[in-house]
Every structure is written in structure tokens, then in C-alpha cells.
Amino acid sequence: xxxxxxxxxxxxxxxxxxxxxxxxxxxxxxxxxxxxxxxxxxxxxxxxxxxxxxxxxxxxxxxxxxxxxxxxxxxxxxxxxxxxxxxxxxxxxxxxxxxxxxxxxxxxxxxxxxxxxxxxxxxxxxxxxxxxxxxxxxxxxxxxxxxxxxxxxxxxxxxxxxxxxxxxxxxxxxxxxxxxxxxxxxxxxxxxxxxxxxxxxxxxxxxxxxxxxxxxxxxxxxxxxxxxxxxxxxxxxx
Ligand SMILES: Nc1ncnc2c1ncn2[C@@H]1O[C@H](COP(=O)(O)OP(=O)(O)O)[C@@H](O)[C@H]1O
Ligand SMILES: [Mg+2]
Numbered sequence: 001x002x003x004x005x006x007x008x009x010x011x012x013x014x015x016x017x018x019x020x021x022x023x024x025x026x027x028x029x030x031x032x033x034x035x036x037x038x039x040x041x042x043x044x045x046x047x048x049x050x051x052x053x054x055x056x057x058x059x060x061x062x063x064x065x066x067x068x069x070x071x072x073x074x075x076x077x078x079x080x081x082x083x084x085x086x087x088x089x090x091x092x093x094x095x096x097x098x099x100x101x102x103x104x105x106x107x108x109x110x111x112x113x114x115x116x117x118x119x120x121x122x123x124x125x126x127x128x129x130x131x132x133x134x135x136x137x138x139x140x141x142x143x144x145x146x147x148x149x150x151x152x153x154x155x156x157x158x159x160x161x162x163x164x165x166x167x168x169x170x171x172x173x174x175x176x177x178x179x180x181x182x183x184x185x186x187x188x189x190x191x192x193x194x195x196x197x198x199x200x201x202x203x204x205x206x207x208x209x210x211x212x213x214x215x216x217x218x219x220x221x222x223x224x225x226x227x228x229x230x231x232x233x234x235x236x237x238x
Contacts, residue, residue, distance in 0.1 A: 002029035002187050003064035003080065003157045005050065010059035012049050019045045021213035022059065027158075027206075029064075032180060032190040034200040034221055036234050037210030043193040044086055046210065047160045050191070051083035052076040063158065074106050082151040086162035086193075090143055090150075092136025099135045099146060100127055103153030116153055124149040141172025148179055158189045165196050177203045197234040201225045209234070 005027035013019040019042040027033045037043050048054040050061055052073040060069045063079055071079065082103075090099045100120060104113040121128040126142055127149050135146060144164055151159060161180065165173040173196070181203055184190055194200025201207050207224040209217040217224070224230045 004029035006062040012056040032204040033206040034204035036197040081158045082156040090135035097131040103150035
């Protein structure tokens with residue numbers, strides 16, 4: 001099922017300015033690539049370009065070697081690329097179950113969607129346990145788990161996660177990183193953006209550092225963890 005992603009010379013931004021300035025990034029199939037970089041450097045923008053929320057001004061996005069540049073978000077979902085955004089994205093006044101069903105909004109076969117949701121509920125027990133509860137009543141870690149469950153509704157070979165551990169307490173954080181590792185062991189391709197660079201690189205096989213709109217460093221994740229310069233800039237004292 002694995003499919004790799006590649007960004008080639010991507011230029012993108014909002015309004016007048018460019019945030020990404022000719023960015024090249026390789027996200028190899030069946031692995032976790034962790035993208036780190038300072039606040040405001042454009043990490044979320046990279047994910048928005050991949051998921052079709054923001055069309056690049058130049059450059060290309062390739063999925064399994066095929067150009068998908070400028071596809072709409074629903075087309076990218078259809079191509080098998082899911083995006084779990086940084087901000088909380090569940091509909092708080094809808095039930096957990098209905099939120100999960102929304103993950104398959106491009107599939108109009110309601111029976112097939114319901115069957116898939118039942119499979120998802122087996123894999124993510126919180127979906128079964130809290131199915132009738134309003135999504136807004138769940139804890140942060142539970143909501144993130146339901147967001148991930150929702151992103152799995154179309155069985156995507158490629159998943160992009162934008163700071164999934166942000167704002168979570170340590171136990172919930174570990175649980176989320178454990179889920180990412182399981183998804184990778186299924187054979188999925190994962191692009192993980194993390195402020196918590198140490199934990200992100202620890203679960204990843206590959207790492208990349210975004211600075212001033214380009215990838216300044218791409219290396220095996222372990223090598224970035226051991227790099228004194230990366231350590232000083234991104235890993236803190238812990
Ligand atoms: N919707 C938007 N409109 C205008 N500027 C934006 C928008 N989203 C992000 N930006 C700006 O683009 C830059 C990169 O943002 P972002 O990709 O969110 O960075 P990161 O995820 O690395 O913190 C920031 O300077 C931010 O203020
Ligand atoms: Mg961001």
C-alpha cells in the first residue's frame with residue numbers, strides 16, 4: 001500500500017509573500033518523516049500544500065511519482081492522502097460517531113461507510129466507547145485519537161500529522177506517538193510535523209529541518225537527534 005510523497009521546488013504563501021521558497025522534500029514510502037523547524041517557518045504550510053488546501057505558486061507535489069499538484073482537498077483524499085490539522089478539527093457539537101463518519105465524506109455509499117466505521121471502532125476503542133458522546137466533551141488526547149480514527153476512514157496510504165501532540169499531557173502524547181508508530185508498521189507513509197522535536201524524531205526514521213522556506217537539513221532521524229547543532233536549536237536541554 002505504501003506510496004511516497006515528494007515536493008519539488010515548491011513556492012507557496014498567503015497574499016503577497018512567499019513562505020515556502022523552492023522547497024524540496026522527500027517523504028519515503030512506509031516510513032515516518034518528521035519535519036521540524038521554528039515557529040512560523042512554514043511547517044503547516046507544507047502540509048496545506050500537500051493536502052490541497054493551498055495551491056503552490058510554483059513547483060510540484062508528487063504522489064507515488066505522479067503529479068498531484070493543485071488537486072483539491074477532496075481529490076487528495078481520494079488519492080489516499082489524509083491530513084490531521086494542527087488545530088482541533090472535530091465538530092464539537094456532533095457525536096463522536098458522526099465525526100468519524102465525516103472522514104469518508106467523499107464516499108456516498110452509506111452502508112460501506114458504516115461498515116468501515118465499525119472496523120475503525122474496533123481499532124480505536126474510544127470510538128466505540130464514546131460513540132454517542134459529543135466530541136467536544138472529550139479530553140484533548142481523546143479528541144486527537146478520534147481525529148486520527150476519522151482520518152483512517154478511507155484507509156489512506158499516506159497521512160500528514162500537524163503537531164498531533166501539542167497541548168497534551170505526557171501520557172496522551174505517548175499514546176499518540178504509539179498510534180503513529182502502529183500506522184507506520186501497517187505500511188503507511190507518514191509526514192509528521194512536530195514542535196516536540198525530540199519525541200517526533202524518536203518515532204521517525206527520517207528527519208528534515210525547515211528554515212526560511214527551504215529544507216536546510218534532511219537526514220536519518222537518529223542523526224538529527226545526535227547533531228549538536230540541531231540539539232542546540234530544536235531539542236532543548238531535556
Ligand atoms: N492563512 C494565513 N494567512 C496569512 N498568513 C499566514 C496564514 N497561515 C500562516 N501564515 C503565515 O505563514 C507563516 C508560516 O506559517 P505556518 O506554516 O503556520 O508555520 P509553522 O507551522 O511552521 O508554525 C507564518 O508567518 C504565518 O503567520
Ligand atoms: Mg504549524
